[in-house]
Amino acid sequence: MPEVEFDVQWPDGDHQQVYSPSTVVEEVFDVGTGYPLHRFLALSRAAMAEASHRVEARWGFPCSRAAATLTSIERAAARFDGGEVRVTGFRRIG
Secondary structure, three states: OOOEEEEEEEEOOEEEEEEOOOHHHHHOOOOOOOEEHHHHHHHHHHHHHHHHHHHHHHHHHOOOHHHHHHHHHHHHHOOOOEEEEEEEEEOOOO
């Protein structure tokens, strides 16, 4: 199953490399598109849930790394009251 790292640009301009155990993030996010913070979080939750589901369907257990990724995203997002988040690129790693 291909894994993906994607680059997130937060409202303050900082970048974060984020891991996904599945290419589902390439289906959910468009490179360069700005998402309101609340929308980005909702899409991230849906993407990581689907990524974990895909791992479970293939290997028989949910993906703890998808849950850890979501926790990391939510912690980073908690620094902001709003603003726009962009996915600036994808890189397949598996």
